[in-house]
Amino acid sequence: MRTKSSGAKVLKKATRPSQEALTRAVKEKALSLGAHLVGVAPVERMESAPPELHPRRLLPEARSLISMAYRINRGIQQLHLRGPSPMPFSRFAGLEPKIRLDDMALDLANFLEDMDYISLPIPANQYYYQEKGVGEISHRHVAMAAGIGRLGRGGFLVTPQYGGAVQLISVLTTASLLADPILKEDPCQGCPQPCVSICPVQALRRDRDRVIVMDGKEYRYGWLSYLRCQWGCGGMVMGDRFYALSDLPMPSLEEEDDSEQVRVEFLLAGEKRFPWDRANRAAFQYNACSKCYVVCHPERLKKGEQQDR
Ligand code: SF4
Ligand code: SF4
Structure with missing residues (x-):
């Protein structure tokens, strides 16, 4: 009988590869997948x-995380x-990379x-518990733990290769x-912080941090106004350069x-937002601002290159 596998040889425990060989095989597979x-x-x-985002909540026997x-x-x-247009970004920077991931x-x-x-x-960030504003896990924290990048002033992951312009899984x-x-x-370090200045609603601050501990070491990154x-x-x-559907004052x-409070404000604002459309009043419609992480290319910024030309 033949069975379809994902490309790996089905190995008995006694013939399992070394840790080094297995890690190499996993990374090669990830790169070959795209x-x-x-x-x-x-x-x-x-x-x-926090307990609600801890990976062992989902797989108690987990030993490793791959980002x-x-x-x-x-x-x-x-x-x-x-x-000039939100569509290519929405499709090819938002939806499509997440489907591929x-x-x-x-x-x-x-x-x-x-x-x-x-x-x-764990699915890429398409799905959230709306009332808490979080997914199953924090992919950006896992990515930092896995050495892909560091959390920066904008609160998102900054990679040496692509700056903040990545999607994660x-x-x-x-x-x-x-x-x-x-x-x-x-x-x-040494970045002119365009992530802060480009934000159209001043959600990022230069003077307020979050702190995490990994491997016993403290790391600071930027706080974000949810x-x-x-x-x-x-x-x-x-x-x-915002693709808004309404223009309502910030509560x-x-x-x-x-x-949770933000969610309540959204529901209340929905009453004023689409008074002609009861079905969509409280709909939470993302318009994919994302300017902060798209403008983040520290190496190019330090050399004085403009990102928006
Ligand atoms: S734009 Fe600069 S300051 Fe902001 S997150 Fe990226 S590297 Fe950090
Ligand atoms: S996604 Fe847009 S609104 Fe949100 S922090 Fe970044 S720049 Fe500001």
Whole structure:
């Protein structure tokens, strides 16, 4: 009888490859599937993750995390920064990379399962628990743990190769893989911080940080106003190079990163937003602002190159 596998030889435990060989095979597979970057972290690097985002919540026996990144095409980045049309970005920087990443993650997980390691792909950031504003896991934190990049002033992952212009996905596995080191260099050092200045709704701040601990070391990255970013990306407000559907004043909240309160404000604003359309009043419609991470190319910025030309 023949069975269809994902390309890996089905190996008995006694003939399993060394940790080094297995890690190499996993990375080669990820790249062959279309990933532009791949890295590996031991699950312990996520120890300080909040319980609702901890990978072991989903796969208690997980030993390793695999992170893959898919870069955003530069022509589309530049068009998006200039602003004449939202469509190529929406399709080719938002939806399509996430569909591809989902496929890659499933194929990579099956590749590992053909070698008898239970593996779980976590969908790319299309799906959120709306009331909390989070997905199943924080792909950007996993990517940092796996050495693909560092969280920066804008709160997103900054990679040495593609700056902030990447989409991410993660696979959890019971395989014990060789870890990549966390990147030492802070990509924001010496950067003129265009991520902060380009934000049309002042969601990013130069003076407020979040702190995480990985491998016993503290790392700082930028705080984001959930209210402001959602108001911008949710199409509530018109602005420079924004594809908004309405122009409603930003509500005032004591804690702008209280996701539940932000959701309530969205529902209330929906009443004013589409008074003629009851079905869509409270719809949360993303308009894919994304300017902050598209403008982030630290190496080119330090050399004085413009990103929006
Ligand atoms: S644009 Fe500069 S400051 Fe902002 S996240 Fe990127 S590297 Fe850091
Ligand atoms: S996605 Fe847009 S609104 Fe949100 S922080 Fe970035 S630039 Fe600001």
